[in-house]
Amino acid sequence: MVTSVLFYGIEAWGYLKLKDHIELVHTSFLRQYLKVRKSTPLIALYGETGRLPLSYIGTLRILRYWSKLISLPENRYVKVAYKDAYELYQTKPNYSPWCSFIFEALSQISMSGHFTFQTLPNPNDFYTMARCRLFENYKNEWKTEIIDFSSLDSYVKFKPTHGLEEYLSIVKDKRHLIALSRFRLRSHNLAIESGRHRNVQRDMRFCVFCDSNQIEDEKHFLLYCSFYDELRIPLIPLISELTEEDAFVLLLHSTAPHIVKLVAKFVYQAFKKRPNLA
Numbered sequence: 001m002v003t004s005v006l007f008y009g010i011e012a013w014g015y016l017k018l019k020d021h022i023e024l025v026h027t028s029f030l031r032q033y034l035k036v037r038k039s040t041p042l043i044a045l046y047g048e049t050g051r052l053p054l055s056y057i058g059t060l061r062i063l064r065y066w067s068k069l070i071s072l073p074e075n076r077y078v079k080v081a082y083k084d085a086y087e088l089y090q091t092k093p094n095y096s097p098w099c100s101f102i103f104e105a106l107s108q109i110s111m112s113g114h115f116t117f118q119t120l121p122n123p124n125d126f127y128t129m130a131r132c133r134l135f136e137n138y139k140n141e142w143k144t145e146i147i148d149f150s151s152l153d154s155y156v157k158f159k160p161t162h163g164l165e166e167y168l169s170i171v172k173d174k175r176h177l178i179a180l181s182r183f184r185l186r187s188h189n190l191a192i193e194s195g196r197h198r199n200v201q202r203d204m205r206f207c208v209f210c211d212s213n214q215i216e217d218e219k220h221f222l223l224y225c226s227f228y229d230e231l232r233i234p235l236i237p238l239i240s241e242l243t244e245e246d247a248f249v250l251l252l253h254s255t256a257p258h259i260v261k262l263v264a265k266f267v268y269q270a271f272k273k274r275p276n277l278a
């Protein structure tokens with residue numbers, strides 16, 4: 001419903017930079033859905049929910065409209081108008097921004113030949129292929145770009161690919177669900193994150209709840225901190241035979257409902273046990 005309002009007429013105006021503004025509505029919704037802070041990187045919001053920036057969906061809609069347009073009979077008014085724009089594009093591309101947009105969009109998915117020759121053997125096949133390539137492009141970009149976010153260094157260990165997380169539908173207790181989302185996306189107050197906001201050097205962000213002298217990051221919180229030993233008991237049989245890395249990944253990457261629920265419950269209870277240090 002909201003998307004159809006945001007996208008109204010996008011086939012005509014979607015090539016403008018204006019379309020970036022609709023993304024603010026989208027990301028604000030995703031933040032509310034996951035109940036995470038404003039500072040949570042957008043790339044993590046997209047990754048966790050399996051969503052793409054709306055600009056990708058908008059581009060796809062424009063390409064679908066273009067495929068219908070060039071398949072129309074030559075005497076249709078809209079086709080005549082398009083032919084004018086295309087002729088202008090051939091001599092002065094900058095004066096025909098809509099056509100330039102179509103060419104650029106198709107070039108990025110290695111399908112510009114259709115624009116060059118203005119032919120489409122089958123509009124449905126074209127749409128399916130364009131959709132598939134556009135989405136693949138984004139998923140590959142996501143994988144490359146997320147590595148550059150130092151605040152997501154733990155996240156990339158248990159979230160290797162873009163896609164809707166199953167825990168979002170498995171965990172039914174809202175409190176547990178919110179705790180798990182916040183924990184995964186570093187929208188929490190562990191020292192690794194709160195220290196970042198207070199400009200504490202990364203290797204000085206120690207845990208104050210135990211005497212281990214370890215950095216309080218997600219791994220320490222989930223696997224080691226003695227302050228939560230009692231709460232961690234249900235998790236121990238799952239990880240006792242595993243290495244540190246494997247245990248961490250298993251607990252946060254698993255889609256087995258009983259594991260997901262146990263982890264969500266642990267995170268909720270452990271967050272709750274922490275005194276408010278603010």
Ligand SMILES: [Zn+2]
Pocket residue numbers: 207208209210211212216220224225226227
């Ligand atoms: Zn600790």
